[in-house]
Amino acid sequence: MSSVWALGLLFFVKSIEIVQSRCSKSQYESGPGYWLKCSNGTIADVSNEEGLSAITMLNSNMKYISANSFIKHRGTLIVLNLQNCEISDVHPLTFSIFPKLKKLSLSHNKLQHLSNSWFADIPNLEQLDFTYNQIETIQTDFFKRIPSLRLLSLDGNHLNCLNPKELEPLGSLAKIRILENPLSLLCRQKLTLWLKDHGINYWNEGPIGMESWLDSLLWRCAIQSDLIANSEEKMRQCVVLGMFNQFREAVVNLQDYQDIKNTCVRERKAFINSLIDSKLPGEILTNAGVIERMIGVVGSVLINN
Structure with missing residues (x-):
């Protein structure tokens, strides 16, 4: 029995070692201060440090960012990267009064809504990254308090639309990334045309x-x-x-x-007639409707073969 307990205790200790916080501190290469990088870290790891210009936290079980999470470093912080930290909510005052913050990344988290109360005073923010969250809505006037923004990344979310009027306060915006969102066609048309007219790059690299x-x-x-x-x-x-x-x-x-157009004439006519005959009672079949059905049939044949 004692050997079983010993094995159980060893397994428990090893499990703790696997998920223990690992942090490293180095000189911040783009200016004075230090860069703290943590994997499986906690807010306590950040609070115990002095003179931080950059913070990177990966794979942490943070879930919620409180108002005081980074307040100790708000006078020096330039870069804040919280990636894959299970974050689903942010206190309205978390990012208030960060005069030097230029890069903020909350990518690969679980945010569903962006609130306009988050950014009370971040006048120098240039890069904002929300890629691969679950964002469905962005509150009106969300971008009003970050006029210096140059790069906005929203790839991989659940946005049905992004009203270009909301981007008008971003006079310095140079790039936006918004792929892998279920944008409606009407919204995409208006948004991309507005971006094109304002000289804003919305393509991925390449x-x-x-x-x-x-x-x-x-x-x-x-x-x-x-x-x-x-x-x-x-x-x-x-x-x-x-x-x-x-x-x-x-x-x-x-x-x-x-040579091609004179082959399979009978088969082509039969195929078109079958598409027309498949219309529902009372349905008005347009050219676009026929083409959609044709594409669907051809696609299913290709998939199944």
Whole structure:
């Protein structure tokens, strides 16, 4: 029995060792002061230090940031990075009066809402990173108190829309990252056009790809009519038709198109008729509707084969 207890105690001790806080302190390379880096750390690790210009905390079970969490360093702090710390809520006064703070990252946490009470006085904040949270809403006037912001990262959240009017106070904004959000087509059209008109980069690093193509299509659809510009359904249909027309134009310009168009004529007609016959009673079938069904059928065939 004693050996069983001994093994159990050893396992418990080893488990504690695995999750124990590991912190290192080094000179902050971009200025005076020190950089504290902690894995599985706590607020106590931060409170016990002096003269910190940068703090990085990774993989901590923090959950909530209180008003006094970093108050000791608010006069010296330039960089604050709290990544993968299970944070789901922030006290309204947590980031009040941080005159030197330039970079704030709360990426890979569990935030669902951004409150405009968080930033009472951070006049020099230049980079703000909320990537890979669960953000669904951003309160009106959230960006009003951070006029120096140059980089805003919101990739990987649950935003259906970001009103460009909310970004107007950010006169210094140069880049925004907002991929992997379920933006509506109407919202995306208005947002990306506003960003383009204001010279704000919203691409990921590297060559411009599908995003550029889709946004150009959205912009063209919006100027066709007010009906399209104000209807998510009409916008979606316009995008589908635009996709099809571009694809058709590419096929027509193939060198062997003349040979292709005379093959499988009967089968192509039968396929189109089957799509038309599949419409529901009372349903008005548009060109866009037929094309959507065609894409769906072709996609399912490709997936299942």
